[in-house]
Amino acid sequence: MTDWLACGYGGLGQLGDPREEAHVWPKAICRGSLRSVSAGWGATLLHTRKGHLWAKGFVCSKSSHLRVLRGGNDIQAFVCGEDFVLLASSEGLQVWAWPDLFHDGPAVPAWQGAALTDEDAKALPLVPGGYVELHPPFFRELSLPEGVQVWRLALGREHAVLLSFTGQVWTWGSGRHGQLGHGGLEEEKQARLVEALHGLPILEVAAGGWHSLALSCAGDVYSWGWNEAGQLGLPSKMDFIIDPLDPEKPLQIPGPVAFERYAELPAGFSPAEPEPELEPGPHHRILYLDLPPYQLQSLCDVQVGQESEPHGHKHARRGAENDEKEFISIQALPALLDFPHGEDIAAIACGSRHSVAITKCGKLYAWGWGAYGQLGLGDRRGHDEPHCVSFLQEQGLRPCAVICGSWTTFVQVENDKTSA
Numbered sequence: 304m305t306d307w308l309a310c311g312y313g314g315l316g317q318l319g320d321p322r323e324e325a326h327v328w329p330k331a332i333c334r335g336s337l338r339s340v341s342a343g344w345g346a347t348l349l350h351t352r353k354g355h356l357w358a359k360g361f362v363c364s365k366s367s368h369l370r371v372l373r374g375g376n377d378i379q380a381f382v383c384g385e386d387f388v389l390l391a392s393s394e395g396l397q398v399w400a401w402p403d404l405f406h407d408g409p410a411v412p413a414w415q416g417a418a419l420t421d422e423d424a425k426a427l428p429l430v431p432g433g434y435v436e437l438h439p440p441f442f443r444e445l446s447l448p449e450g451v452q453v454w455r456l457a458l459g460r461e462h463a464v465l466l467s468f469t470g471q472v473w474t475w476g477s478g479r480h481g482q483l484g485h486g487g488l489e490e491e492k493q494a495r496l497v498e499a500l501h502g503l504p505i506l507e508v509a510a511g512g513w514h515s516l517a518l519s520c521a522g523d524v525y526s527w528g529w530n531e532a533g534q535l536g537l538p539s540k541m542d543f544i545i546d547p548l549d550p551e552k553p554l555q556i557p558g559p560v561a562f563e564r565y566a567e568l569p570a571g572f573s574p575a576e577p578e579p580e581l582e583p584g585p586h587h588r589i590l591y592l593d594l595p596p597y598q599l600q601s602l603c604d605v606q607v608g609q610e611s612e613p614h615g616h617k618h619a620r621r622g623a624e625n626d627e628k629e630f631i632s633i634q635a636l637p638a639l640l641d642f643p644h645g646e647d648i649a650a651i652a653c654g655s656r657h658s659v660a661i662t663k664c665g666k667l668y669a670w671g672w673g674a675y676g677q678l679g680l681g682d683r684r685g686h687d688e689p690h691c692v693s694f695l696q697e698q699g700l701r702p703c704a705v706i707c708g709s710w711t712t713f714v715q716v717e718n719d720k721t722s723a
Contacts, residue, residue, distance in 0.1 A: 307337050311677030311711030317347040317360030325683055327676030328694055329714060341383035342708030348383040362401045379424035384437030387413060391424040398441050414441040429456045447494050459510035465494060470504035472497040472517055480513045481635035482528035499637045511653030522647025524660060525637035532656040533687025534671035536640040537631045642668060642689050654707035665701040667692040667714055677712050
């Protein structure tokens with residue numbers, strides 16, 4: 304029997320008790336009764352073995368709901384979004400707005416398409432002739448060179464990463480943070496082959512907010528895109544901010560503010576209260592917001608060894624004082640990621656600004672932004688190198704699948720003694 308564990312942001316009830324904002328250790332969300340999970344920013348969909356589809360989190364302008372939705376035993380697959388949900392069932396493909404999923408009377412989906420086979424449903428959001436995004440107009444046609452057969456598709460906030468049957472990687476969308484992997488920052492309106500990976504058979508792809516991962520058949524992981532929080536596993540500025548009040552201790556970055564749903568929350572409610580604004584001075588801490596790159600970039604453009612005005616923080620090298628270190632803000636070409644002990648990887652996933660991987664020997668690694676404990680390492684720090692989530696091994700658990708919400712990580716585990 305397997306369980307699903309989760310860590311990360313839970314202030315809206317999407318992981319359980321909304322009073323527990325940060326889940327820094329993986330904890331069970333449902334023991335032995337789940338088929339699958341899909342997570343957005345503020346809500347989680349749980350498909351039980353009995354066929355029920357439940358929602359937890361911020362839905363219908365209310366927090367901490369746990370309710371059964373439309374559908375049931377015939378649900379094939381589903382994708383959870385911030386405003387819409389994509390369901391594949393015997394009734395066909397349907398995109399529902401959250402309020403309509405909870406409506407007891409007649410309701411009309413925002414978009415609908417033909418029914419899929421069970422095999423095709425596994426490839427969501429890919430559908431015959433294109434793919435489905437969870438915002439209007441929903442269906443997008445997909446244009447590829449003749450002979451290219453699609454296998455899987457991962458969608459970031461502004462880009463798409465497609466994997467073909469032959470293991471080729473194609474990307475399109477915004478490229479201003481290098482997330483397309485073509486070596487530049489230009490937008491691509493049509494799917495373009497990632498030539499840097501040509502000749503490397505790719506097994507799996509994943510897309511974060513503004514970064515991308517690819518897993519090769521040999522068990523290697525390649526990363527590219529925005530590295531502001533170390534989500535590529537490359538040297539990052541954010542990981543080396545030093546607290547002037549305690550130079551030996553990395554600054555604990557306060558919890559971020561939701562930038563997309565914040566205006567829609569009930570009056571007086573906030574997923575994470577920002578610190579009060581202060582006049583510039585030597586004892587101030589920087590408040591980092593979870594903003595899109597073009598708004599957050601100004602917080603990251605401090606040169607190595609220079610003070611960040613007006614806050615006076617410096618960037619430092621891990622394990623050495625006042626030595627310069629090259630930081631990578633954008634990696635526009637795929638870079639091979641190093642794992643401890645040269646471990647081979649079996650599965651990958653991306654959150655908004657964090658990444659995770661399962662090794663072939665049954666370990667879970669996490670890196671990137673960790674302000675809500677989404678790395679599962681027992682604290683709220685970020686890391687720009689893969690760190691083993693040793694908690695699972697200590698509990699005798701072996702990860703067998705992993706997915707990410709924007710600020711959360713969900714891992715399916717089994718008892719290691721049973722699996723041995």
